[in-house]
Amino acid sequence: MMLEIEKSKLNREKSLLLLDKSLLMYFAFLIVGVVGFVNKFLDVRYLNVMIVLSFGVLAVGLVPYMLTMGKEEKKLNVLIESYRKKNGKRS
Numbered sequence: 001m002m003l004e005i006e007k008s009k010l011n012r013e014k015s016l017l018l019l020d021k022s023l024l025m026y027f028a029f030l031i032v033g034v035v036g037f038v039n040k041f042l043d044v045r046y047l048n049v050m051i052v053l054s055f056g057v058l059a060v061g062l063v064p065y066m067l068t069m070g071k072e073e074k075k076l077n078v079l080i081e082s083y084r085k086k087n088g089k090r091s
Contacts, residue, residue, distance in 0.1 A: 001079065004079060005079070008075055011068055011071075011072055012068065015064060015065045016065065018061050018064055018065060019061050019062065019065040022057055022058055022060060022061020022062065023058070023061065025054075025057045025061075026054045026057050026061075029050050029051075029053055029054035030051065030054050032050065033046075033050030033054070
């Protein structure tokens with residue numbers, strides 16, 4: 001049971017790292033787009049492309065995070081229920 005919990009922690013940490021990297025990339029795209037637009041390196045069309053790309057990067061990081069968290073929550077709920085049933089029979 002402890003190995004299952006540790007594996008769940010590792011999966012959650014990997015997912016969280018992916019989310020952190022995607023948030024970093026999201027803000028990097030936004031900052032580069034806004035700074036480039038203010039300094040006249042980018043026009044409105046490229047600024048819009050940068051904003052859309054930033055949302056794409058955010059989605060790529062957020063979707064796996066949410067899926068992993070949901071899956072791990074279900075696994076942990078099953079483990080908790082099996083633990084309760086196991087201990088409930090002994091009492």
